[in-house]
Amino acid sequence: MTEILSREWQDDSSVAALARARAAVNGVILDKAEIVDLAFSALLAGGHLLIEDLPGVGKTTLANAMSLAIGGQLQRIQFTNDMLPADILGISVFKRETEEFEFRPGPIFANVVLADEINRATPRTQSALLEAMAEGQITVDGQTLALPQPFFVIATQNPLDLVGTYPLPDSQLDRFLLRTHIGYPSQQEERRLLIEPDRRDLLADMQAELDPGQVQNLIAAAAQLHVSEPVLDYIQALIKATRKHAGLRAGLSPRASLALIQTARAYAFVNQQSFCSPDSVKAVFPALASHRLQPIPETGIASEDVVSEILETTAVP
Amino acid sequence: MTDRTGITHPPLSPLVWTIAAFLIAAAPHLAAMPAALAGIVILLSMWRITSGWFQWSPIPGWLRILITLALIVLVVMAYGGLWGRRFATGLLCVMLAAKSMEMYQARDLRMVASVCFFLIATQFLFNESLPYLVYLAGGCWAATIALIQIQQIPAMQRAHSGAGMQIQRRSLNQAATLLALALPVALALFVLFPRLAQPLWGLPDEMLDGRTGLSDSMSPGAISELFLDDSPAFRAEFDDQPPPYHQRYWRGPVLWRFDGSTWRTTQFANARGRQSVPITESSLHYRIQLEPHERRWLLGLDYPARSSMPESTITVDHQLLSRHPVTTLSQYEVISTPDFVPDAELTQSERLLATYLPPESNPRTRALAGEMRARHPEDRDLIEAILQMFHDEFSYSLSTAPLGRHGADEFLFDLKDGYCEYYASAFAVLMRAVGIPTRVVTGYQGGFWSEAGGYLLVRQSDAHAWNEVWLEGTGWVRVDPTAAVSPLRISQGSRSVIERERALFEFDWMFELRNRYDRVQHLWNQWVLGFDAERQRWMLERLGLPRLGATGIGLLMIATVILIAIPIALWLLREQHRTARSEAEKAWLRLLRHLRRRRFRKRAAETPLEFALRIEPELGSTGAGLVQLALNYNRVHYGPEDPELTRKFIANATAWRSTGTRAKSGNPMT
Numbered sequence: 001m002t003e004i005l006s007r008e009w010q011d012d013s014s015v016a017a018l019a020r021a022r023a024a025v026n027g028v029i030l031d032k033a034e035i036v037d038l039a040f041s042a043l044l045a046g047g048h049l050l051i052e053d054l055p056g057v058g059k060t061t062l063a064n065a066m067s068l069a070i071g072g073q074l075q076r077i078q079f080t081n082d083m084l085p086a087d088i089l090g091i092s093v094f095k096r097e098t099e100e101f102e103f104r105p106g107p108i109f110a111n112v113v114l115a116d117e118i119n120r121a122t123p124r125t126q127s128a129l130l131e132a133m134a135e136g137q138i139t140v141d142g143q144t145l146a147l148p149q150p151f152f153v154i155a156t157q158n159p160l161d162l163v164g165t166y167p168l169p170d171s172q173l174d175r176f177l178l179r180t181h182i183g184y185p186s187q188q189e190e191r192r193l194l195i196e197p198d199r200r201d202l203l204a205d206m207q208a209e210l211d212p213g214q215v216q217n218l219i220a221a222a223a224q225l226h227v228s229e230p231v232l233d234y235i236q237a238l239i240k241a242t243r244k245h246a247g248l249r250a251g252l253s254p255r256a257s258l259a260l261i262q263t264a265r266a267y268a269f270v271n272q273q274s275f276c277s278p279d280s281v282k283a284v285f286p287a288l289a290s291h292r293l294q295p296i297p298e299t300g301i302a303s304e305d306v307v308s309e310i311l312e313t314t315a316v317p
Numbered sequence: 318m319t320d321r322t323g324i325t326h327p328p329l330s331p332l333v334w335t336i337a338a339f340l341i342a343a344a345p346h347l348a349a350m351p352a353a354l355a356g357i358v359i360l361l362s363m364w365r366i367t368s369g370w371f372q373w374s375p376i377p378g379w380l381r382i383l384i385t386l387a388l389i390v391l392v393v394m395a396y397g398g399l400w401g402r403r404f405a406t407g408l409l410c411v412m413l414a415a416k417s418m419e420m421y422q423a424r425d426l427r428m429v430a431s432v433c434f435f436l437i438a439t440q441f442l443f444n445e446s447l448p449y450l451v452y453l454a455g456g457c458w459a460a461t462i463a464l465i466q467i468q469q470i471p472a473m474q475r476a477h478s479g480a481g482m483q484i485q486r487r488s489l490n491q492a493a494t495l496l497a498l499a500l501p502v503a504l505a506l507f508v509l510f511p512r513l514a515q516p517l518w519g520l521p522d523e524m525l526d527g528r529t530g531l532s533d534s535m536s537p538g539a540i541s542e543l544f545l546d547d548s549p550a551f552r553a554e555f556d557d558q559p560p561p562y563h564q565r566y567w568r569g570p571v572l573w574r575f576d577g578s579t580w581r582t583t584q585f586a587n588a589r590g591r592q593s594v595p596i597t598e599s600s601l602h603y604r605i606q607l608e609p610h611e612r613r614w615l616l617g618l619d620y621p622a623r624s625s626m627p628e629s630t631i632t633v634d635h636q637l638l639s640r641h642p643v644t645t646l647s648q649y650e651v652i653s654t655p656d657f658v659p660d661a662e663l664t665q666s667e668r669l670l671a672t673y674l675p676p677e678s679n680p681r682t683r684a685l686a687g688e689m690r691a692r693h694p695e696d697r698d699l700i701e702a703i704l705q706m707f708h709d710e711f712s713y714s715l716s717t718a719p720l721g722r723h724g725a726d727e728f729l730f731d732l733k734d735g736y737c738e739y740y741a742s743a744f745a746v747l748m749r750a751v752g753i754p755t756r757v758v759t760g761y762q763g764g765f766w767s768e769a770g771g772y773l774l775v776r777q778s779d780a781h782a783w784n785e786v787w788l789e790g791t792g793w794v795r796v797d798p799t800a801a802v803s804p805l806r807i808s809q810g811s812r813s814v815i816e817r818e819r820a821l822f823e824f825d826w827m828f829e830l831r832n833r834y835d836r837v838q839h840l841w842n843q844w845v846l847g848f849d850a851e852r853q854r855w856m857l858e859r860l861g862l863p864r865l866g867a868t869g870i871g872l873l874m875i876a877t878v879i880l881i882a883i884p885i886a887l888w889l890l891r892e893q894h895r896t897a898r899s900e901a902e903k904a905w906l907r908l909l910r911h912l913r914r915r916r917f918r919k920r921a922a923e924t925p926l927e928f929a930l931r932i933e934p935e936l937g938s939t940g941a942g943l944v945q946l947a948l949n950y951n952r953v954h955y956g957p958e959d960p961e962l963t964r965k966f967i968a969n970a971t972a973w974r975s976t977g978t979r980a981k982s983g984n985p986m987t
Contacts, residue, residue, distance in 0.1 A: 226956060246483045246486055276955065278955065314922055316924045
């Protein structure tokens with residue numbers, strides 16, 4: 001890419017740190033630069049990321065690598081079906097000394113929360129996490145507690161047809177800014193995976209490249225990125241196409257269009273561009289839209305197919 | 318989707334649409350086909366759908382050929398020859414159904430769907446009425462849907478899915494849009510296609526199927542279905558008010574020869590009349606729109622004096638005859654003089670023919686005639702007396718009883734109940750028995766006056782038969798014995814009389830509805846079917862165009878079609894032509910145009926960068942720098958405004974275009 005960020009950001013240390021973090025994650029997750037870019041875009045757009053794929057393709061590794069590279073306080077929650085909301089949010093304990101209840105914060109109080117296999121938990125527990133994601137705060141015993149900033153959730157989930165899963169309701173899927181799949185590695189990269197050191201060792205060696213303050217700065221910077229008239233036209237055309245599409249129950253909401261423009265900015269920023277081009281919009285649109293759209297069941301078409309059809313038929317201004 | 322034999326089954330939806338289009342197009346033909354053939358066509362179509370559903374293996378090739386040959390033989394046998402419209406269309410239907418046996422690839426489906434359009438057009442050889450047009454437009458729609466879905470077969474196979482509801486809905490809409498877009502062009506072609514004075518085809522040797530109408534013979538008791546047939550025979554438009562009911566005698570075939578049971582026309586009477594009917598103050602001027610009936614007579618009110626139909630003649634007995642059988646809807650003008658009394662003189666042969674009775678036939682009638690003659694020596698008194706007898710002792714009904722050798726005897730003495738043909742026949746026998754020249758005239762009587770349409774509708778059920786009696790010193794005088802029996806029949810039409818017999822399934826509102834519908838049909842006939850060379854010229858003159866020959870009209874047609882097609886094409890291509898917002902975009906669009914000339918087309922949904930990345934490798938050495946150019950364009954088009962960079966980009970783009978062209982012309986081999 002020739003057009004790099006404008007001068008005021010070029011020398012910023014946080015931009016350089018972002019580039020290093022990105023490189024570090026790419027060093028662990030082979031051949032998935034697109035996915036890594038999407039993950040950083042979710043972070044810089046101030047949203048949360050859901051990774052959906054079969055067990056064993058590297059969901060957790062990616063989430064781990066991301067959370068390690070971003071730095072700050074890191075918590076990992078392994079979801080199981082006997083989990084309760086208190087296991088996530090925290091619990092009030094009666095202290096004999098003071099004869100008062102004292103709140104013990106749960107794992108949700110962190111900058112980066114890695115929520116593994118989120119759809120193995122019951123809906124009640126899922127909703128505890130998802131409420132926190134939406135509000136940036138939690139309410140326990142009538143007390144509202146703010147979560148640390150930045151607050152970034154990377155969740156993984158198994159495909160819905162696997163045994164022992166509770167599908168996330170539509171309204172809660174919407175809390176995730178992006179949903180992405182990883183897919184199998186290529187032949188070449190799989191060979192590298194086999195001969196190179198264990199990914200767990202690589203992860204253990206990883207160090208945080210960013211700190212919470214830098215991430216906050218980057219989020220603010222990404223939100224400032226220039227979006228020109230033609231790109232706004234393009235975004236609106238895509239949103240309109242989802243609303244007009246006969247195979248969908250409903251189109252994307254205005255919240256989703258706001259999310260689209262933010263994520264496209266973040267994606268451009270991650271790629272060190274000083275403006276948002278239709279390429280960025282195209283890159284983030286499938287991950288942003290496909291989990292928010294429900295095709296009419298009789299058509300037998302997946303929402304991913306509808307989304308790529310819309311991308312293939314919407315003219316770029 | 319591939320079975321053991323390696324045949325790929327097409328998705329079900331395009332297959333079903335193709336066969337549906339075929340069946341819709343073929344249905345009117347099937348109805349007229351021998352039942353066995355129609356059954357085979359339906360069976361083959363159903364087999365194809367079933368085998369598509371269950372993915373059966375196709376019929377082996379040798380068996381297909383065998384079946385096809387057998388079908389050809391069957392069709393030839395069923396139609397008894399290799400000639401005629403029915404045979405040709407029947408063969409087409411059966412062969413298309415046979416084609417469905419090997420309909421597995423997109424091109425087979427496409428072929429069948431395309432031929433459906435032709436099959437639809439062939440239906441107009443048999444029926445040109447408005448409901449058919451609507452029905453067949455539906456057929457065109459189905460065939461277009463089939464073609465659209467056939468086009469999508471590769472996509473359906475890629476997606477491993479059939480056609481969902483959404484694809485159905487979309488192709489329905491697309492087909493409707495396509496047909497709607499084609500409509501203006503079709504209209505222009507219809508209006509401006511150079512018309513020939515004579516129709517190109519029309520096979521007079523073949524009778525229209527099962528059409529009822531007048532005939533050149535009459536045997537009382539044989540053809541009463543005519544009176545139940547409500548289809549229009551013709552329509553007449555009058556300049557002023559139509560003539561009163563009792564004057565509405567529409568003259569058809571005049572019957573002279575009688576063999577005891579059947580009345581027939583005579584050849585000599587078809588000669589051109591020796592006496593021309595004068596045109597007077599009381600003459601009626603009107604226009605007739607005659608439905609095709611495959612015979613030569615044109616209908617006119619008594620007595621036609623002149624007609625605008627080319628090559629028509631008025632015969633000795635005042636029939637209006639066309640030179641050729643009327644096979645298409647014909648329009649002509651007639652002038653009739655109702656108060657004219659023809660033929661004060663009678664030739665010897667005419668007198669002989671008009672008084673002839675087969676010897677020994679109808680003895681009782683002869684006796685009765687002799688008896689009455691003795692009481693009424695005056696001709697007019699005798700006629701009066703017979704009519705009075707009919708009035709007193711006879712009744713009118715549509716019930717039929719076939720008559721034997723002494724038909725008049727049976728009717729006058731036993732039956733005493735019947736309709737116009739019985740009366741006209743019996744009356745003529747009575748008259749001839751005492752030597753008064755009498756003939757039977759058939760045709761139509763009455764008609765329904767459509768106030769809104771300003772025309773008189775005459776239906777087949779208005780068919781009528783009456784007599785003409787030649788009186789010494791006067792000439793032929795019309796006598797309608799049916800009027801004596803049932804004055805209502807003449808003053809209000811046959812419907813009022815036979816009301817009782819049809820009341821079971823006929824209601825007034827239905828009658829009303831039919832009359833209203835006939836007005837639509839009338840306009841259809843007048844402006845669509847009857848749109849001939851004459852009307853075309855009239856219309857062009859109205860538009861202020863001078864007299865054009867066929868070539869002139871043809872050129873006008875081509876010019877009009879182009880003029881209509883341009884806006885439609887522009888509308889269809891509207892997405893391809895965008896106006897540039899900025900100088901940079903203009904330069905970029907120029908670059909795209911340049912590449913388009915070199916066969917590289919940017920898809921609308923491609924971003925500039927994607928396009929450049931896609932085609933730079935294809936361009937080879939001449940394409941170097943295109944990706945860089947696209948990145949620069951991204952910067953100036955989507956980035957913050959920067960006049961300096963914009964200027965640089967425009968310069969680069971122009972330079973790239975010229976080097977690209979130079980490199981290309983310099984290296985013709987690459």
